[in-house]
Amino acid sequence: MLITALLFTLMMMQPASAELKISFSNLKEAKGQLYVAVYATESDFLNTDRVYAQQIVPVKQSGDLEMTFALPPGKYAISCFHDVNGNGKLDTNLVGIPSEPYGFSNNARPRFRPPYWSEASFNLSAGTTRHPVRLDTW
Numbered sequence: 001m002l003i004t005a006l007l008f009t010l011m012m013m014q015p016a017s018a019e020l021k022i023s024f025s026n027l028k029e030a031k032g033q034l035y036v037a038v039y040a041t042e043s044d045f046l047n048t049d050r051v052y053a054q055q056i057v058p059v060k061q062s063g064d065l066e067m068t069f070a071l072p073p074g075k076y077a078i079s080c081f082h083d084v085n086g087n088g089k090l091d092t093n094l095v096g097i098p099s100e101p102y103g104f105s106n107n108a109r110p111r112f113r114p115p116y117w118s119e120a121s122f123n124l125s126a127g128t129t130r131h132p133v134r135l136d137t138w
Contacts, residue, residue, distance in 0.1 A: 017070060017071075017072065017126065018070075018071050018072065018073045018124045018125060018126050018127060018128075018129065019068060019069070019070055019071075019127070019128040019129070020038070020068065020069040020070075020071055020076070020124055020129055020131060021066060021067075021068050021128060021129070021130045021131070022036065022066065022067045022068075022069070022078060022130075022131050022132075022133055023064060023065075023066050023130060023131070023132045023133070024036075024064065024065045024066070024067070024080065024103070024133050024134075024135060025063075025064050025132065025133070025134045025135070026101070026134050026135050026136060027059055027061075027062050027063055027064065027065055027082060027101070027135060028062055028101065029059070029062060029082075029084050030059060030060055030061045030062045031059060031084060031086070032058075032059050032082060032083045032084040032085060032086045033056050033057065033058055033059060033082075033083045033086060034056070034057050034058075034059050034065060034067075034080060034081075034082050034083075035054070035056050035080060035081050035082075035083055035090075036054060036055050036056070036057075036067060036078065036079075036080040037051040037053075037054045037078070037079045037080065038051065038052050038053040038054065038069055038071070038076050038077075038078055039051060039052055039076060039077045039078075039079070040052035040074060040075070040076055042117035042121070045077050045079075045117045045120070045121075046079060046114055052071075052076070053069050053071060055067055055069070059082060071124060073123075073124055073125050073126050074123075074124055075121050075122070075123055075124070076105070076121065076122060076124055077104070077105050077117060077120040077121040077122070078103075078104060078105035078120070078131070078133060079102075079103075079104055079105075079120070080102065080103050080104075080133060080135065081098065081100055081101065081102040081103075081135075082100055082101040082102070082135055083100060084100050084101070085100075090102060097138050098137065098138055099137065099138075100137070101135035101136055101137050102135060102136070102137075103133040103134055103135040103136065104119075104120045104133070105120045105121070105122055105131060105133060106119060106120050106121075106122060107132070107133065107134050108120045109136070
């Protein structure tokens with residue numbers, strides 16, 4: 001009886017799970033891969049060595065693509081790019097401006113700099129949350 005009560009208590013202490021469904025739009029070419037990174041803290045945001053969760057999926061059709069992440073509730077931000085030529089990186093021009101489509105959560109698109117955490121972060125609650133991200137070139 002004591003073991004059953006202990007197991008029940010442990011199960012109740014586990015954080016609620018959340019499902020993040022990201023809808024990517026404006027994929028113009030049916031080739032390459034979509035790289036998606038989810039960040040959980042401001043200090044980690046856009047640091048490729050400190051990604052909380054990530055997925056890389058082939059882009060088999062133009063238009064829209066949906067991806068799902070199972071995460072604990074919390075605050076997150078998304079960064080993504082469409083690696084059209086399949087070389088495994090976001091290509092840029094001579095001054096560092098991306099030449100392949102990219103996007104961020106909240107569709108943050110400041111000019112001449114990457115978005116701040118405050119512009120791209122959002123709260124994820126228990127249950128299912130849908131979050132749209134539009135990919136564009138600069």
